[in-house]
Each structure stands twice: as C-alpha cells, then as structure tokens.
Amino acid sequence: MKEGKKPPLKYPQKSHRVPKKDITGKQFGLLTVIGYDKDGKWFCRCKCEKIVSVKSNNLHYGNTTSCGICGNRKAAIDRTID
Ligand SMILES: [Zn+2]
Numbered sequence: 001m002k003e004g005k006k007p008p009l010k011y012p013q014k015s016h017r018v019p020k021k022d023i024t025g026k027q028f029g030l031l032t033v034i035g036y037d038k039d040g041k042w043f044c045r046c047k048c049e050k051i052v053s054v055k056s057n058n059l060h061y062g063n064t065t066s067c068g069i070c071g072n073r074k075a076a077i078d079r080t081i082d
Contacts (some may be wrong), residue, residue: 019056028054029065046070 018036026033031044037053044054046067058064 021056023056023059026059028059028062030067030070031059031065033059 019040022036023033023042024035028044030047031052031054033042034045034051035043037043039055040057041053041055042059044052044059044067046052046069048067048070050067050069052067054064
C-alpha cells in the first residue's frame with residue numbers, strides 16, 4: 001500500500017502546485033524573484049540580500065517592491081541591467 005503521495009490527476013503542472021505563470025527571475029522594484037514559496041507567494045531577494053516571501057498579486061500590482069526594511073522610498077529603486 002502506498003501512502004502519502006497520490007499520483008497527480010490531470011494537471012500538467014509541476015508538483016507543489018506552482019502557479020501557471022513562472023515569474024522566477026523577474027524583477028519588481030528592488031526585488032528579484034528567486035523561486036516559488038507557497039500559497040501564491042514567491043521568494044524574492046531584495047537588493048539588500050534579504051529574502052522575503054511576497055504574494056504574486058502584490059508584486060504584479062506594485063504594492064511590494066522591496067523587503068520592507070529598505071524603506072518604501074521609490075527613489076531607492078535603481079535599475080541594473082546586465
Ligand atoms: Zn531590502
């Protein structure tokens with residue numbers, strides 16, 4: 001008897017219920033998305049190296065653009081393009 005893991009139904013998605021839209025690597029203000037957390041939240045690395053978990057809605061609507069410690073100064077956002 002197997003227990004614990006059920007075979008996936010008909011969802012052609014990765015495990016752990018990763019949202020359809022993968023935003024890993026995207027940048028939102030001071031935050032760079034580094035991976036999926038859970039419950040619609042994404043791990044982001046702030047410019048100050050702090051890792052925070054932010055709801056995707058807050059990223060998309062621009063509500064959250066930093067770790068919250070760096071302050072909400074919009075002027076603090078500077079772009080670095082590789
Ligand atoms: Zn920060």
